[in-house]
Amino acid sequence: MTIDQKYIIKAITVINDEITKHDTLKNKIGYEISLEYFDIAKKLTITGCGMVKQNNKIYLQFKPPTEKRGKFPCNELISKNGCINALAKSYAVVDHLKSFDKLTNFWQWYNSEIKEQKDTKNDLILIKDAINLVRKNYFNGTHNGIKRNNPEFKANFESNYNKTYNQTYIHLNRLGDQRLSAKVLIDFLNNNYSNLKISKNECSKGFLTHKNNCQKLLIDCKLTDELNIFQDEFKNVKVIKTQVQQEISLKDYLELRQLVLDDAKNNIEIESRIKTFNVVSINLIYGFRGSEFWAIQNLNEPYQYRGKTFKALNDPTNKDNIAVLSDYFTITDDEGNQHKITVKTGDRIAVPMIHPDYSNLWELLDLKGKEIRKHLPVPNANSKNIKDCCINWLRKKLSDFSKKLPHIFTQTHELRHLANYHGKLLGLTSEQRAKSLGHSVSMNENVYNQHLNIEDEINLLTAKISPQSKINELEVENQYLREQIQFLTKQITELAIENQKFKGNNNISKLF
Numbered sequence: 001m002t003i004d005q006k007y008i009i010k011a012i013t014v015i016n017d018e019i020t021k022h023d024t025l026k027n028k029i030g031y032e033i034s035l036e037y038f039d040i041a042k043k044l045t046i047t048g049c050g051m052v053k054q055n056n057k058i059y060l061q062f063k064p065p066t067e068k069r070g071k072f073p074c075n076e077l078i079s080k081n082g083c084i085n086a087l088a089k090s091y092a093v094v095d096h097l098k099s100f101d102k103l104t105n106f107w108q109w110y111n112s113e114i115k116e117q118k119d120t121k122n123d124l125i126l127i128k129d130a131i132n133l134v135r136k137n138y139f140n141g142t143h144n145g146i147k148r149n150n151p152e153f154k155a156n157f158e159s160n161y162n163k164t165y166n167q168t169y170i171h172l173n174r175l176g177d178q179r180l181s182a183k184v185l186i187d188f189l190n191n192n193y194s195n196l197k198i199s200k201n202e203c204s205k206g207f208l209t210h211k212n213n214c215q216k217l218l219i220d221c222k223l224t225d226e227l228n229i230f231q232d233e234f235k236n237v238k239v240i241k242t243q244v245q246q247e248i249s250l251k252d253y254l255e256l257r258q259l260v261l262d263d264a265k266n267n268i269e270i271e272s273r274i275k276t277f278n279v280v281s282i283n284l285i286y287g288f289r290g291s292e293f294w295a296i297q298n299l300n301e302p303y304q305y306r307g308k309t310f311k312a313l314n315d316p317t318n319k320d321n322i323a324v325l326s327d328y329f330t331i332t333d334d335e336g337n338q339h340k341i342t343v344k345t346g347d348r349i350a351v352p353m354i355h356p357d358y359s360n361l362w363e364l365l366d367l368k369g370k371e372i373r374k375h376l377p378v379p380n381a382n383s384k385n386i387k388d389c390c391i392n393w394l395r396k397k398l399s400d401f402s403k404k405l406p407h408i409f410t411q412t413h414e415l416r417h418l419a420n421y422h423g424k425l426l427g428l429t430s431e432q433r434a435k436s437l438g439h440s441v442s443m444n445e446n447v448y449n450q451h452l453n454i455e456d457e458i459n460l461l462t463a464k465i466s467p468q469s470k471i472n473e474l475e476v477e478n479q480y481l482r483e484q485i486q487f488l489t490k491q492i493t494e495l496a497i498e499n500q501k502f503k504g505n506n507n508i509s510k511l512f
Helices: 005-022 031-043 080-097 103-114 127-139 151-175 182-192 205-220 224-234 250-262 267-286 386-404 414-426 430-437 441-446 454-462 467-504
Strands: 050-054 057-062 070-077 197-199 303-305 308-310 323-325 328-332 338-342 348-350
Touching (some): 031 050, 057 080, 070 080, 080 103, 151 182, 205 224, 250 267, 250 414, 267 386, 328 386, 348 430, 414 430
Antiparallel strands (some): 050 057, 057 070, 323 348
């Protein structure tokens, strides 16, 4: 970015203010976050220069002096940083439209500062430099308001970076001194990961990850033409599931738990198994992700959150059983060092989603009236994956325990799908379930609803769900539609005012 830093600071400030006011990014994931940033940035543009998107690119929309209003490229792509940069550039354009005495000078500035056109000799980016740029951008960013370069979270975000990007870049770095281009990246993928492609237009999730990591280099380096070539190469490739989806019902889970506890040979073993099932049972009730159990704030003690006190979950008088999650939990390694570990969408409240036929589930799982014992593994201080020590411990325990069942159960994510199903039977709306689970409504509807074993699918289709739940769902949908109408009406009004201003505004053109 070569424009004045004051525009960048302004863009970051107004976007952060908007997010703080409305919490618009809560429960969004992946590309949904980028699209949400674009919508926020678009709303925050000022009269004189708007913003539109086309495919994966952002364009600025304004009226150059003596010319018609149009859309113009600004060398930014749909991403969090791209949207912030585009908003900053829109502010710069508004100011600079008033400051040049010649149209040619304005376009010279626009091409240099906004489109960031470089000399050909300076446009040669080496792969190793691109990888360093992605790493720099990652650690300059934030997660749920936590700065990734915060030393207290070093083990957490190093682990995230390694799992997300380094599985590709550690191999791509062998080509580090070559120029970054679409062709080099395409050849690298085809030469090294062809085994992850099922056919010309079908691939596994692993191939998609490596493809996205290569694409990220072109996005962060703003090589738009190369990005178009790269995306065209893989535009027809679809992901085919290669991992067998495990299935477990509530009945299976209760059977597994009882078998394992009954099979304990001594007091130490029973204590260890109870701690394990405390974690799994709570995750089952709320549909938490594997490590979210350790971020619960009101497990055994009341907790005040946003001015309200929530009872402890083990309190027999607690009938609401609302769980309060933090953004992170703390773990201590074998040398006594403490590490803060983030959870994906913490800092929220969640409601229990229990099968209507098991209203006594809390008692069945022995989770009331006594301490819910919390086990925290002790990772090796030199481990590169301290972040996942809790979930890895849990999966290993489940793998050992489930050998007593006809099928193996280690995919803790299946507990989320099961809780979502129970929530549907209870009559909770899609929005209620999504908010409690900590993801978007579209994720809930398009992905989670597909993960049911055949018995549960039949039960869902034949269940009698209370009419009131349908009324609640319709009320939520109506409220959403009312808000959309209100927003669109406001947009139409603002566009009409802006259009009127442009029609009557001849001040700039008089300068030329």
